Amino acid sequence: MEWFSLLERSFALDALLILLFLVVLYYVHHTRRVELVFSIKDAPTAIFLVEAHTGVVVDANRKAMQQLSIRQVGLRFLLPARISSQQLLSILDAARINPHQDWEISDTNKPSIHFTQHSAHYRGRKTLVVHATKSQYVERDSNLPLILEALNCLSEHIFIKSVDGEMLFTNRAYDRFWLNRKNEGVAAEDINITNGAGSYPRWTTDPNGDSCLLETHLIPIISEDDSVKAVIGISHDVSDWYYTQQSYSDEMDKRRVMELDLARSETLLQSILRASPDPIAVFNQNRIHEACNQAYADSLGIAKTEDIIGHSLDEVLPSQIAKRFAATDAKVLEEKQTLHFIDKVTNIDGEPTWYDVLKSPYTEPFTENTGCLLIARDITEHFLVKQKLAKANEELQELSHFDQRLKIPNTRYFYSQLQAVWQLQLRQKSPLTVMICYVNINHCEQAHDREQTSPELLVVIAKTLKEVIQRGADLLAVGDFEGEFLLLLPETQAPACLLLADKIHQTIAQLNIEHGTSSVSECFSVNVGVASGIPRKDLSALSIVEAARQALDAAKLSGKNQTQLKTLHSSLQASSGDQTSL
Template identity: 20%
Template sequence: MRQFKKLFLSISLIFSVCISTYATSLNISDKPIKLTVYLDEALPFSGFNAKPLAQGMLVDYWQEWSKVTAINVEFKPYHGQNLTRLLTHDNMAIYSGLNTPVNTQNSLKSQAIMRLSSEFYYLSENHLFIQNALNDQRTPVVVGGLLPEAKLLPFISHHSNITYQESTGILALLTSLYRGEIDSILLFKVVDTPATLIEKLLPYLLSLSEVSADRNALYAYSVADNESLLTWIKWGIEKEQLVAKLAPLLESVTVSQWGVSKVTGRYLLIVLLFLLLIILLKQSKKQKAQHLNYLLGESLYPLIICGLNGKELYFTNTQAKSLFSFKKNKQVYLFEESKNQLKLSQFIKKMTHQSIVKDTCLNLHGVSRFYDIEVSAKRIHYQGESAWLCYFNDITEQVKLQNDLHKEREKFNKVLASISEQVSFISPQGDIVGCNDSWVKANNTTVLDATGTKEATYFNESQAKISAQQNIDVLAGEAFYAQEWIAQKNKAKKLINQSKLPLYDQQGKVFSILSVVTDMTATHLLSEQLKGESTQRQQAEKSLSQQTVLLESIFANAKGPVGVLDEKGLILAASRAFSAFMGSDLEDLSGLLQQNILPYERADWHDRQNKEIMKSGESITFEEFVFFNNEEIWYEVNKTPFNDPTGDFRGIAISAKNITDSKNQQLKLEQAESKLQRQSLHDPLTGVANRRVFDEIIEEYWNKAVEKKAPLTLLIGDLDCFKSYNEAYGKSEGNEVLQVIGHILQRKCVEHDCFVARYGGDEFVVLIKDKNVTHALRIAEDIRSAIESEGIEHSKSLASLFVTMSIGMATQIASDRSNSKLLIKEADKALFKAKSTGRNQVQVT
């Protein structure tokens, strides 16, 4: 009962504070002297004791209202009578309770005592679930709150699907929510009142849904025609003195939001905020460290982070691990090579009092070799501690690049020296910054003396001014070309072709001038001399023209391939048949290069051959096969070098003859000879080697085995009861069996790298080299099994229903103390034993 009393007083106070001021005109003469309040005896928050005296929350509320309004209040029990008739009989009476009277809505009028909004706080993933529970009123939901006996309020009592659990504080509610013991936290708030600290913090942590205050209001009821009574009740509710009277009661009955006293709660909140600040700071530091690790890990350069003593490594990125091997010791890293760790530690000790160190060289042992490492370091804070961030620069590669650059410069200098033209490089100030040997020779100086001197030093005064003006134009980006006579210091004149070009750097600025001078004096004098010989040349050209017509006539009427090439492979003249020889569909090949007509391999072969002919000065004759227009052609080719004694005109004359018919006859003859030779070395029936070849091969194998001191094995196989097979099935069938056996032996000998031959009749021999007895025995058994598995019927055999073979095997380590004949004898003994002990088996001596 006391809990219900506290609940109602709390709600009354909240509503009294928040309700807006009501202004109305009241006639003091109509003010009632006494108000009768009917109470439900069945409600736990109000009723009558045994005396009977009225007691409970509603009683306390109306007594406070009586003190504020100076209107006496009398309490009477409501026993379920007709409420309309009861209140009409006593026009100064009202009904006050939590339950709405039934079937009296039209005859009674109500006045709200208080309105409460219901705030549901829940986890975001439960949003749809909570909304369904509030809307359909069927989905069961468990809520927790701080208000005692809140389940008696109209909103909760009208929602049978809501189960309300009272808690001791907000921390207990949050714990239950995250554990899943409740689905939502339910807090009640009087409309238009300022939000509490909890109501400000919870929306940052949880999702919020709010239910209208109209669904959770408490009323006082009177008959509809007694409106003045309800007006006086409303006037009493709005008086400020009532709020002041109820405030101390609210403090005493409200459950502490923190589950402790308010003072303790404030201290607890400060502690929680302090702990939260520490957690956020640590999380921020952790995120910064993770971000730093990511940036360092993604760096293209080798980086490590080490302690102030250099003995512990806190971080190594992928690039550093590609250079050096590391091992992990608990939470830190160490160099796999201990000397590397010692050198780094000594380096760190030397820079103890510095914050930045640049370009210190260390020689460290890497994954595959030693590296010259240039180390730069900077002090940083890493995971709350002072540390060194070290950047490793592999200057071994830089040295290699410098060496490569030096080699490139040497190549450039060699190329520059080989140029016959006079080449020099001039700075924007007019200094010679480089030159080649031709320029040095023409100006009677040395490279060392010329470098750094003014270009004007090597000209007379007028020429120096002209050259200076040219340089100004070139520095402005204009190239200069000219042919002119210049006077040197020794007053000698020479005709030159001069080019001056601007050289640009990476920023597009001219940093130097390239000057190329070609001395044309000798060429000019030669030209003048040639002018005097013009008539003689015209006569020579006329004679040459006549010779050309004659040669063209000869080439046009030549039946075979005829052609003339210069020493570079240029076709000077060719007959029509020469096109077919070259594999080309063009009628005239004159003026084309040989390498542009022939396929690459053939062109390369002819080019090397032509160079050798020109070098030796001797003609050669050879045969060449050409495939042209789907026709195979054989040529007999003759190449003869020629050299014009009056000049440097050199080349090769080529003539060819079609020898396809004679070549085909020769090929047929060779094939016939090859067939005869094969027939003399192989058994004509089985296709394996004959006895003659075997006698040669066994001696060859034996001699090689003696040299290597290796084993040599001989198998002698004989078909079981084969004479009976011929008698029963005929010799023709017997020959077919021998052919099949020959094929089986050939296949198996290819598999095992052995030699097989027909020894005579139905006997075969197999030579196995470089195999021990066990291995050789497996090969012999494989051959015997393969013949039996062929399944050739033999009804007259005493060994099996099929054709089988008995095999004798002998193996010897070849030496000078024995010979191949003894090996054959031992194998023969083993064969005899195999046939005498049941056939279709392998026996070893």
């Protein structure tokens, strides 16, 4: 019995130890599973768990669901419609060799994902813990169309060529420049990129057939394994720079030769000063004259050059004149600027003289002393001719728009103003009136003042009609035919235009009285054609003149001293008698 009791006690202890071991084992397993779950949920990157044998997603964090389009339905996690569980296992197997794999969400959304994975146990099953991040290398490739379009927008000629000689890309500027002659292009040549980046110039012709100098910069494109994959070439047209450099170099050579010659031979300098009819002077940094010719002394009103050499202008000229010269001298001597300007000088007789002045800094090659070289040219005759020509052009312009006999604008000026006023009124949708006045003076010439001819009487009538117009915007001009006068009246319509027509009739009647006629219609008679309306886009400016002429013809048919009105938009007419207008 004692033995049995002891055995029973030992069995209970073993059972208790086994139970305790199972509890500890469950606690460790549960803790690891909870830690795994929390490490997935709190991770900043996309992580999901996959059963190693079935490919079923058993858990995923929010980042994975957003980035990989994994959906959670209840306790289940579903892959995108285009990826099955077996395809997921195939992708993960391939990722062990190449981590970058395509993840097909839709036809237009196929991002490249970088996968890393390791094994773990989750709920008693073998699972794979998969980390997923978007491939940065592929993102750069996805921006390739945008990069190529940016290259197409550049004005430089750009090409990309593989190391095998295959042309990979040319931008639009390159294609335009080498149109129909690609075999002559820079990219068609053999390119040596073994020495790295470099550049070389090449003479060729542009699409217009003009000679040009292209400078091409070659830059190798290095892959991730430090091997050269291709070369990019950028060509610039440096013709202007080349010609500028050549011109500058030639000019500098000439200047150096001149400076050496002047330094070696004082006789040559004196010969130049004596031979030049234009004023020339040389003075140092203290504005003390070292050389000048007689023309320079004459321009300053000084009798001899000896009175200038060894002196500054402050010593030989009045202070107000010397100060004016000092302002430009300071820019040349202190700021080393070359000045080219027109200067006006009044001589002793009070007559103005214009000079084309060049002031340039110089440095003596041996002493390195600085100074100023002044060369001036008398252009007074040129200035006076230019002024006379400008004045003559103004007078000619005035004559072309003015009738010298009647002292009013001519027909051409009227039509030019009509076009401008028509467009203005068209924009403002404002009324416009044109009047044609025809004055008949044949009877007056026969019956009364035989000493005055019809042209002379037209001058009197023109002056009288000019006084009728009160507004500055109104225009009176010579008509197309003898005895006709044209009136342009902006912002005027019926009945105001008819009131003006009546005033014209009254003025002509007063002229008859002044010339001593007993009958109003015996000496002068006037017929007025009036056209008024608001300009429209479907009408030309000449349409209102045609309407006024039609109204004038109707007035002539009605008798003497008649007015007819015609609008632009209808055939309605109104007439008036000798003293009446409608």
